[in-house]
Amino acid sequence: MKQSIHVVVWNEYRHERRSEEIAKIYPKGIHGAIADYLRTLPGMNVRTATLDEPEHGLTEEVLAETDVLIWWGHMAHGEVSDTVVDRVQASVLNGMGLIVLHSAHFSKIFKRLMGTTCNLKWREANERERLWVVDPSHPIAEGLGEYIEIPHAEMYGERFDIPQPDQLVFISWFQGGEVFRSGCCFYRGRGKIFYFRPGHETIPIYHQPDVLRVIGNAVRWAALPHGPTPTFGNVKPLEEF
Amino acid sequence: MKQSIHVVVWNEYRHERRSEEIAKIYPKGIHGAIADYLRTLPGMNVRTATLDEPEHGLTEEVLAETDVLIWWGHMAHGEVSDTVVDRVQASVLNGMGLIVLHSAHFSKIFKRLMGTTCNLKWREANERERLWVVDPSHPIAEGLGEYIEIPHAEMYGERFDIPQPDQLVFISWFQGGEVFRSGCCFYRGRGKIFYFRPGHETIPIYHQPDVLRVIGNAVRWAALPHGPTPTFGNVKPLEEF
Amino acid sequence: MKQSIHVVVWNEYRHERRSEEIAKIYPKGIHGAIADYLRTLPGMNVRTATLDEPEHGLTEEVLAETDVLIWWGHMAHGEVSDTVVDRVQASVLNGMGLIVLHSAHFSKIFKRLMGTTCNLKWREANERERLWVVDPSHPIAEGLGEYIEIPHAEMYGERFDIPQPDQLVFISWFQGGEVFRSGCCFYRGRGKIFYFRPGHETIPIYHQPDVLRVIGNAVRWAALPHGPTPTFGNVKPLEEF
């Protein structure tokens, strides 16, 4: 086991700087709230990065030292440079974990890795959400009850246009009548990807303990060891014939 | 493609004979209602079988001619003989399709094929259910809208203790706050298995057109061709060494 | 069931026009050989399209009428226009089947839909390949023996950098010591995708009956009905709260 997990919490960080109301909920930004929580866990080495930094804070050097990258974005997906998307995709395929939160379902990097539109239904009505654990064998669900209840949530509803997850951990129930695959694990290359639905800029969801717990569990899961680096291309036979 | 699909609709057939109220809803039994629907479809050769027939109506001869077996049971799972369960399991592994309805989640044959308890939460409160299509690539969802609404349903809730389905077609929303994986495909041996949640002896769900449509689609899917019969045991090398 | 399946066999069609040796094996092109076979099957309406036609022969009109698209390419993947790739991806997500053959693992459309590099090991040594059926429940394996033997094949070896297939039908054994996931099903959006490994421009593999049979089976599978067209975006609640 690794002594320390290097996490980067990435945030678009626009809403919090433009709206006083949002800044009150997340005074250090969404990235700051998540990073503050992760720093309370043993063995986490946490830094943050944001869209408006040079190379969005995700240089080759930063990514080379990152075990797990957490991604939150919403209003500025289109401003993320394709060069950085290429770089993050290559890092994931080479073993970096990636945790994609809420509205980042529409981020360039998630769409790139899924190969689908990642589209969904949505509604802002502050309704109740209940995330049911449907895979109790999964380490991401450690320490939870049978469901997480979020009193006021933006709704995301099926059909969620993603490949069938390799493991489906949570399914959400919404007061308005919809369901959603809310916690989805994907394996791509040597990397582990977790999409987690909860979170919105106008709601203090990233201060809710069980939501934070899932993010912490997901970091540990995504940082698990991986197998060998594959080699590709023209090869000689291993057997004579 | 086969000219004709041979279907057997199996029913425990106890509730309908013991309760006048239930007999009014299903005067020919649940098997009769489903069989009557399937007979309206082209290319279906439909028969029925019930628990109290000799060998439960599922002799070697009957199974040998069956492409798809539909199974409904509830109060008498324990009376199904292990010999017949062995026989049905062997038939499924050899390519017969199996459609498991509602309370048959607790049938011996389903538990045998899943290897788990198949337990779940339940409630009889005549609440609203909405089955969302989460895999629109699947032929079982052909001809439906984005969801099926059932006005009055018994609730089944997660955790549903089954292996992760090979394909998950429907997720149910319930008025009382639960979700359920309601349409689950499994491949076992050469056989195809579909678990479909809706249905209850006191509710006319098997007269609802979109529920029947799913059952008909599932029969066609489960009757799709399969691959070669595997051989097992001691074999000679195919290559010299 | 549909009365007729509309298939387009797409081929880069460069090797066959540049090399006399290759032209002898595939005088009508690889697309011609596959199309000729499919035309012998009942209910197939077959046309072809190639890279050097306007819009590569894949106009909006052509795709709108296509149930299943078969894709072969090798030396000119980079010449396929991104507009056409966008169009084919949208068609697949909207329900068109896609069968990706051999060296088309590196086609833009396959990489786009997978989200990974789709890289692999390879060797041209005319060695023996044996494709074992590992999922005998699958309609794509209908009518085959327990394996397909290809006397002289280009080798493709693991690690094959794709997402875990939703269903894995074939695994290849190679004389030189490698294995490969040779028949892989993926569900994306409303569409069904099948990657099938065999085939090379200098080897008459697309004249081999069991290889052609798999392609025919795959066309029928990829043309199976699909579920409803999802709607996306902002929605009103279905339940009052």
Added chain:
Amino acid sequence: MKQSIHVVVWNEYRHERRSEEIAKIYPKGIHGAIADYLRTLPGMNVRTATLDEPEHGLTEEVLAETDVLIWWGHMAHGEVSDTVVDRVQASVLNGMGLIVLHSAHFSKIFKRLMGTTCNLKWREANERERLWVVDPSHPIAEGLGEYIEIPHAEMYGERFDIPQPDQLVFISWFQGGEVFRSGCCFYRGRGKIFYFRPGHETIPIYHQPDVLRVIGNAVRWAALPHGPTPTFGNVKPLEEF
């Protein structure tokens, strides 16, 4: 993370006591060889149990303290009591990891958990086996090269009659022409199951470092935390209606 993983290595332990040749290879039994290796790893608390002990050494008390159970059996599967099989199944569904080795594919507990025959092809010809890593994202493949080579192995060939693994980590190549899904992960209930093919009583495979490494990795993976204990049965609504 847990401070210590409690492992029980279970062995039928008959071959080693009946054959001098086998006893020379495994003087402490196969269980002893594996336990000795695991004891060299940090954080492992290892004990053994065998068929001829009372309750096969797997009392309720022992299982209650076990995080991961390793199972080897071959000639005496039928002597394992159904009571103990029931108990082990319940423990797995409640979160105990289970690692099933080689000929234990035919053990009662593995067949019970799979729901299929678990049959396969086999040959004793001391041929070469190469286990290719096909999922380099998996922690079970940590520290390996791209394949494990076993100089002299009993062959196991497809069709292996199991459900499609939830994750497929290794595929074996055999000199005689067959392939095999050699490293298969399954999630059942709260438990994690790993089937690993290598190993035979007459071959010193469990002294080979990379084979042992996989077993150690698998123990750590199977001991990962799991989610909540589900409750089942009749429940009250969470929402008013």
